[in-house]
Amino acid sequence: MASLKVAVVGAGVIGLSTALCITETCPNCSVTLLSDQYSPNTTSDVAAGMLIPHTYPDTPIHRQKQWFKETFSYLLAISNSAEASEAGIHLVSGWQVFKSTPKEELPFWSDTVLGFRPMSEAELQKFPQHRFGQAFTTLKCDCPPYLLWLEKRLKATGSQMYTRKVTDLWELRGEYDIVVNCTGMGAHQLVGDKQLFPVRGQVLKVHAPWVKHFIRDGDGLTYIYPGIHRVTLGGTRERGSWSLSPDPGTAQDIFDRCCSLEPSLQGAQDIKMKVGLRPSRQYVRVQREVLSQGGVKLPVVHNYGHGAGGFSVHRGTANEAAHLVGECISALQGSSSRAKL
């Protein structure tokens, strides 16, 4: 029985991690990655890569919790290994601060991150405009290093990666047996998903190596995330905006908001603006589908729509997508053995 050919479309954190998971769970498959963009030009490259989950309104919480746990656990092991710096994974501690006490004082992920606790009065003095806060330690995936490391791991399995713009999943039918759709915002066009919408995020990446903690306003709009070489300052959440051009007025506003949380940022150097479109949905689409055209079938596994929370759940959804690919394989093998009768 010839080995099955799986095409993964998309080379952001979701595409790369899903492809890697498939090689792990389906060793008899050949996996090929197709994407029009690779690091450093993906949406993932703009993101800070902080493991602080976004809550999807329509994905069951236990599933989001499971995805986050798997992702956290996977990355924690890398951060504590010799591969950490190459993979760009490191621990970072800090504070999430609120101007008014949130309704939900214990987020669903509080027992997955490390050392989660409310901030003391003394700690809150650093944030005079905020009256409540949470302190914890979590992980950060620095991009491009993390994507490049995933690419390297994928190549080591013998998988091929090609630059190619796929305009229709059907064009892959003859060459591949199963298609995995990890196209993020691209799914809007590629599979016509009108429930997928962009939430534009502008950030600044600055040189401020004395900033060792993350600081996040609970409203999700203002944040300071220190990475290996640069600190990401954010941000914006512009629902429905497709513009990838950085706006200087927005940049100044982000800078001002971040300086009011961390005054020492006034001394930040080498400020660069970046924009990404969060591929947002009410629930992350991790789902099997069988496309059918004139009696011909094409099994598809979707894994897209992670919005603001891609890094936080990427490994968990990649595992789930790989599992769905396994189901596609069983279905194909089942029907092929029936065909032999």
Place this chain on the structure above:
Amino acid sequence: MRVAVIGAGVIGLSSALCIHEQFHGLVPSLQLEVYADHFTPHTTSDGAAGLWQPYLSDHGNLQETLWNKETFDYLLGHLHSPAAKEMGLFLISGYNLFTEPVPDPSWKNIVLGFRNLTPKELELFPGYSHGWFNTALMLEGRSYLPWLTNRLTQRGVKFFHKKVESFQELFAQGVDVVLNCSGIRAGALQPDPELQPGRGQIIKVLAPWVKHFVVTHDLKSGIYNSPYVIPGSEFTVLGGVYQHGNWSEENSAKDHKLIWDSCCRLLPALQKAKVVGEWSGLRPARPSVRLERESIRLGNLQAEVIHNYGHGGFGITIHRGCAMAAARLFGSILQERKQPGSPPGPRL
């Protein structure tokens, strides 16, 4: 009134600044001079990583704990000032690790967010069964000392690159008060068998992914004889050597290997860190800090020395509290000499 400070490490410079800040307005004739054979970046203070953290136990020395607190609070108050970056001052969090239970330290309520480590956190550090997490401060000597020097220069304080051989030498030139902040070399000015070197060696590496300090403790081998990793604003310091009585300032290959191997075992990610430097220094260790006045008779003159040395491995941690105390001692000298503008005594 001429005041000479011997020593240009963190203790000498901060003492000079406190005295000038508090008394230059009150004593119009005040002339402050700093004498040292080493200036930044060649002082002991420059080699220190700059982490604010006292030893595990203050051995009942409450005064030192109060000076530590005064220093922490002073620095915390400057955290949001525009000077913070130039001072080399920033917040840092991290881990203290132990192989056995340890009583809470004297500084647990001075630092921010002090707590015990959770079981999941301890899993990150195999071999360690207990630990603390807290947020403290970094004050990098290679920034702080130049900042202090600039503040002093702006105030008209003069600097002299000179090895002072005796207190008498300065008094003979007309100096009225000497501040002895000579650190490890205080014994050359006045014998002090209690002052001993606590030799340390560090490796400087590039490891910008390390965002926390990690200080391990081996209660049997004593403070700082166990690996530690302290990330600065530019490079990360690896250390873990404290050799009592060893005067060598040469880097030892054996110590290098010990530090490198033990730090990489502690944080495997360090295996990929690039070594960019190495340094040895002598912590000016003493059972307690010598911070006191001494009147020296020179013929028919009474000369005053204020000693401020012996801060071991916690000089940066305690410097401001000691500098303020030294300034108070100076104030008492002024009062006794009934200098115009000195703090008023009881009216007769």
